Amino acid sequence: MSAAEAGGVFRRARGRTLDAFLSEKEREWKGPFYFIQGADPQFGLMKAWSTGDSDSGGDEWGQEIRLTEQAVEAINKLKPKPKFFVLCGDLIHAMPGMPWRKEQTADLQRVLARVDRDIPLVLVSGNHDVGNTPTPETVAEFQRTWGDDYFSFWVGGVLFLVLNSQFWYDASRCPALKQAQDQWLDQQLRVAGRRHCQHAIVFQHIPLFLRSIDEDDDYFNLTKSVRKEVANKLTRAGRDPGPQGLAGRWRGGFQILLPPPAAWRRVEKMGIWTQLGSVPSPAPHRQCGLGQAAWPSQPQCTHL
Structure with a gap:
């Protein structure tokens, strides 16, 4: 599927x-x-x-296709329909410039095209999508293929912010892009304050922290100096960086910025795809899992 064809299927973030x-x-x-x-x-x-070659391997992805097809089928059957389906990176495994990138992208777009058109897709970039050290070129490629790498939208009185967390990991080759996102985020927080926003949620690939803002630096979190800088930004805006949500050890977590209502609580479930770290094995009849978050009702999890 070409970028132009994908644009007709996905309501990609623009502006x-x-x-x-x-x-x-x-x-x-x-x-x-x-x-x-x-x-x-x-x-x-x-x-x-599985082959121990996570840096340059990845010439097969039939299993990921099947699991994603099952996820899409399950989502399309939900009643009532979810407000949206947010898919946090990494969207594909092949890094910018690596073999199989075009083919992996085309297959993922083909499967996602089957999502009910009344369920908007929200796509979040990961390090494999824009590179561990992103450049203006890799970010532009993501934007052409999937849409803006950071943006905001309102649903049901809640402000959702999608961020490119790679800018906080290593922006040495694109400092101007990081500065632009930082300034944009400041502006969004000011808007939220003026509108007396009661709840705001951030989606990003690398979470600020997994358990505690003072935890040690790890592959799955941002460095302590960066996470505290971002947390201070949110605190100055009158918001609490809050608990890391849904994703657990997934690099794709979101955090609630404002204290949530009592009915909202953290959910951690196994992923739809490859399991990293210590997670329970699925029961024989369960092939993959989805996090289902309700606001402000108590969240549940749907097993496929």
Whole structure:
């Protein structure tokens, strides 16, 4: 599927927003709703991980295709329909400039094209999507293929912010892009304050922290100096960086910026795709899992 064809299927973020939702209409609370989050489909990782060649392997991704097809089928059957399906990177395994990148992208787009068109897709970049050290060229490629790498949108009175966390990991080759996102985030937080936003949620690939803001630096979190800088930014805006949500050890977590209502609680479930770290094995009849978050009702998890 070409980028032009994908543009006709995915309502990709443009102009730092997602036009699937009209902000003026969605800024007011109208009642409980829920959304679905998936993380790290990373087409090609399963083969690479199993062979111990996670850096350059990944010439097969049939298993990822099957699991993603099952996830899409399950999401399309949900009643009532979720407000949206957010898919956090890594979207594919092949890094920029590596073999199989074009093919992995085409197959993921083909499967995602089957998502019910009444369920908007929200796509979040990961390090394999823009590179461990992103450049203006790799970010531009992501934008052409999947849409803006950072943007905001309102749903049901909640402000959602999608960020490119690689800028906080290593922006040495694109400092101007990092500065632009930082300034944009400051502006978004000011808007949230002026509109007396009660709840805001951030989606990003690398979470600030997994358990505690003072935890040691790890592959799965941002460095302590960076996470505290970002947390201070949120605190100055009158917000609490809050618990890391849904993703657990997935690099694709989101954090709640404002203290959530009592009914909201953290959910950690196994991923749809490759399992990293210590996670329970699925029961024989369960092939993969999805995080299903309801706001403000108590979240549940749907097993496929």
